[in-house]
Amino acid sequence: QVQLQESGPGLVKPSETLSLTCTVSGDSISSDYWSWIRQPPGKGLEWIGNIYNSGSTNYNPSLKSRVTISIDTSKNQFSLKLSSVTAADTAVYYCASGRRIAAIDYWGQGTLVTVSS
């Protein structure tokens, strides 16, 4: 079992950079892909991107120019940075993981990030 916990500011100003960290505990060897997914209030899920254990990254083409996902295995953490945010980036952000690229086994509880001045 893998436990995931998101942390970071709940309020970000427009045009600034959203930064979140996911701390991993438990049996992290159970996962190879570490993902970020978001859900705007009252709307559906949107895949943001993931990072493999090797450090290779994959991003949603619609967000690719603004997204960076990184991993720090020494701290059991991986991170999300989303630049030039607008109100449309207001959402619950989930960190998640899995052994297979197309199966997300473990999810954090999610953290609401609001973009507002």
Place this chain on the structure above:
Amino acid sequence: QSALTQPASVSGSPGQSITISCTGTSSDVGNYNLVSWYQQHPVKAPKLMIYEGNKRPSGVSNRFSGSKSGNTASLTISGLQADDEADYYCCSYAGRSTLVFGGGTKLTVL
């Protein structure tokens, strides 16, 4: 990369079976047997119910099953129970190590 298409809502009575469809394209659903399904109760994180089209993770009831025909994947829930009432999302591999979700379907148990 466009979102997969799901019906906004479906409903059924306890004990009945329902099916939720998920329509993509030949670039995602139709080209890979890598569709997963997630159940999300209100203010909860999603839960993996089906992966690689028709496989169930340990602990998921065999009342949940998945299938695919062409560019459309389907989730069937048999023997509906009150606790099945939730939002359901499909997700497909879309090539180049990317994923795409469906818009979600609200299941109401009457």
